[in-house]
Amino acid sequence: MEKTPNIKKVDGNDNTMIKTWLHKHSQIYSEAIRHPFIQSINDGTVNLSSFKQWLGQDYIFVRKFVSFVASVLLKACRASDDGLDMEVILGGIASLNDEISWFKKETSKWDLLLSNITPRKENQGYCRFIESLTSSEVDYTVAMTAFWAIEAVYQESFSYCLQEGAKPPAELMDTCQRWGNDDFGQYCRSLQRIADRCLAKASKDVQNEAEAAVVSILKYEVGFWNMSLSDL
Numbered sequence: 193m194e195k196t197p198n199i200k201k202v203d204g205n206d207n208t209m210i211k212t213w214l215h216k217h218s219q220i221y222s223e224a225i226r227h228p229f230i231q232s233i234n235d236g237t238v239n240l241s242s243f244k245q246w247l248g249q250d251y252i253f254v255r256k257f258v259s260f261v262a263s264v265l266l267k268a269c270r271a272s273d274d275g276l277d278m279e280v281i282l283g284g285i286a287s288l289n290d291e292i293s294w295f296k297k298e299t300s301k302w303d304l305l306l307s308n309i310t311p312r313k314e315n316q317g318y319c320r321f322i323e324s325l326t327s328s329e330v331d332y333t334v335a336m337t338a339f340w341a342i343e344a345v346y347q348e349s350f351s352y353c354l355q356e357g358a359k360p361p362a363e364l365m366d367t368c369q370r371w372g373n374d375d376f377g378q379y380c381r382s383l384q385r386i387a388d389r390c391l392a393k394a395s396k397d398v399q400n401e402a403e404a405a406v407v408s409i410l411k412y413e414v415g416f417w418n419m420s421l422s423d424l
């Protein structure tokens with residue numbers, strides 16, 4: 193007998209906890225993914241000194257982000273049943289390796305030296321927050337959900353700058369492609385599926401903690417974009 197094909201779940205992302213949260217927190221979510229800085233890249237009016245400001249600060253952030261992702265990898269190795277989460281996260285670490293090289297090349301192109309970049313208050317706060325999530329006390333589900341949220345904001349923001357009708361400046365195209373390309377989109381959807389699967393099995397306390405982490409991340413991301421628009 194054939195299996196009944198009537199239970200259709202295309203990619204498992206419908207009606208999930210994450211979808212519900214994005215809806216519930218849609219205000220701060222849109223502030224994070226449609227920030228005026230991103231709007232200005234989208235419409236081509238971006239101030240290049242704002243871009244440089246963002247680039248330098250993000251280079252510092254990404255170097256910290258590596259240790260956070262390493263901590264998620266460690267938790268995945270311990271927690272996941274089939275080893276597939278580990279492979280997705282390991283892929284993320286591999287692309288971070290490429291990303292660090294890209295930042296080095298890009299910052300030198302814009303005459304920025306790592307040794308000359310001072311992390312700003314908002315950046316420091318965000319780095320401290322992700323560092324707090326590396327603790328072994330933090331549940332894998334919470335860390336994984338946070339990981340997804342951090343990547344998803346960039347994916348949603350930069351893919352918007354590549355949408356039809358967008359006019360990003362030629363010299364920023366590489367940046368938009370880095371986080372806006374389809375492969376990165378696929379990768380973010382994989383992270384989302386893993387997080388949602390963990391969340392579905394988690395206790396109410398862990399779910400609440402993960403939701404709070406997502407909201408904090410969205411706020412930190414808005415603060416991070418704000419930095420690029422504020423004077424030094």
Ligand SMILES: Cc1ncc(CO)c(N)n1
Nearest residue numbers: 250253254342343346416
């Ligand atoms: C601030 C920030 N958030 C998210 C990402 C995505 O990797 C990044 N590079 N920087």
